[in-house]
Amino acid sequence: MAREAKPHRSGEFDLIAKYFAPLAAAAPGALALTDDAALIQVPTGQELVVSSDALVASVHFRSDDSPDLVARKALRVNLSDLAAMGAAPVGYTLATMLPRDIEESWIAAFAAGLAADQKAFGLSLLGGDTTATPGPLSLTVTIFGLVPAGRALLRRGARPGDLVAVSGTIGDGALGLDAASGALAGLSAEDADFLAGRYRLPQPRLALGQALRGIASAALDISDGLVADLGHIAQGSGVGMRLRVASIPLSPAAARAVARDGTRRGRILAGGDDYELALTISPENSTKLAGIAEATAVPITVIGEVVAGQGVRVADEAGREIGLPAGGYAHF
């Protein structure tokens, strides 16, 4: 869109042609990024799943983070939303708002990161927009997936008596952010690296999400914090939950971090950035969970139960309720 009185020679089209068009080459509907819009075919019996996330330098990532990792994390947090719906990825659009003094090498490395994860997760760039900003580098990824019509995993299906379970290990993301910013004293270099890596490059649980269709009664991905996100299921389903802190699966590194400083337990419960799946499941379906965990090679751990009422309560090892901050992380 033209907004300024003084047109100046393009870099926008050059950037798109050089770095972004190759990312769209495998998708005919992207029309080589040279048309007004992209086309997406949705097969009969499927519906499209759409999620959008904005990422801002200095808010969602550090300005000196590797552009390769910024790109891959931008895709992965969106892929995690598809996983939480039980959807298979198809493609994405990308809006990039770039400072005028950005180095072309940054864009090249960013595009290489996108290419790597496109290949890893089977999706293509479909379209987008590239513009300048006087502010921090900002990105919006809008991702598209397919799910059999009517079978998406939602947040609203949990019922009293259901079990509450999570994939993988919880708290690594938040502790990893602390480790990456030097705020996690006393850890071995190996543990700090492991946790920081979990923060920097989450693993979207796509195969698990798809396997849970028709099995889980509700699901989401843990981005705001375990308790806050389970609160979203509780609120959406009109139920409460009781969790046992001793059941929450920790990585060895996170367990050592908490053993060294018990206040870090708050980061496990409320820290966010896990991008693991949390789900509820009827007890009669629970035996299927072990098979799904084995088939997808992702550990699944039951951490509590759905109850009538509202709110998410967490009991410590002695059965006493743990006080929690109201709500999880929020941007305002």
Next chain:
Amino acid sequence: MAREAKPHRSGEFDLIAKYFAPLAAAAPGALALTDDAALIQVPTGQELVVSSDALVASVHFRSDDSPDLVARKALRVNLSDLAAMGAAPVGYTLATMLPRDIEESWIAAFAAGLAADQKAFGLSLLGGDTTATPGPLSLTVTIFGLVPAGRALLRRGARPGDLVAVSGTIGDGALGLDAASGALAGLSAEDADFLAGRYRLPQPRLALGQALRGIASAALDISDGLVADLGHIAQGSGVGMRLRVASIPLSPAAARAVARDGTRRGRILAGGDDYELALTISPENSTKLAGIAEATAVPITVIGEVVAGQGVRVADEAGREIGLPAGGYAHF
């Protein structure tokens, strides 16, 4: 997504619930903006059309612009992309990156503008993201439309011998930007208001775009500038074009502005921001254009021809070629 070590009390969920969830109430697939993603049904025989635009305060709009108009223009520039593809609008996702000191009244007026144009154009908010930024207010709108499968209007179908035509009047947007910023001396207040209004609130040509399916050989919306955008059709189709400057339709206000200062003709040809449709059409279909213009109440004017070769050349009243800046507006 959690990124900071110190969680603080939500405004994000409150803002979404108060101002954005009502915009999604009519779309069941939006899941009340409380799930990980939205669902879009695409009827058999249709395909989805997707376009994404980023808008940054001080780049794409002025920080003191009315939030109502910012909202409506953000939707309309995207609706114009759907029009250019011959698609009917369905919905959109919205990523808002808001400065922390933003007034809630700004958000309320912004949401009211979205509501007004949702009603005017028949679409719903489907999802999105709200986050903070230390930079200027920024928005990404990703819009969705439907088109019968295989019948979208593309840029690549123009053939030598086709006529080149445009809807409405050209140049009002760029001259309107000049008028709004006080850079257009000697105009009557009425003319300045008319042009500024055309800049601030473009009219997406949705009915026209849909009527042109199967009739036009290529189409796009004019956002970068008439000649630059026709250059995109020429390049996409592997053809050239010859335009007659005297045939380009001007509003009375734009005609008076050019009569007063002939150098303003450059803004007509290269200024952009028209959001009119430009199209090519085989001469045997050209008689249908008058009927389409009448049915959609949008004037359509033939301004030149498609020729073999490449490039877009513009002839003045005496048939001499007019020199043009290389390319249209670009953001870098």
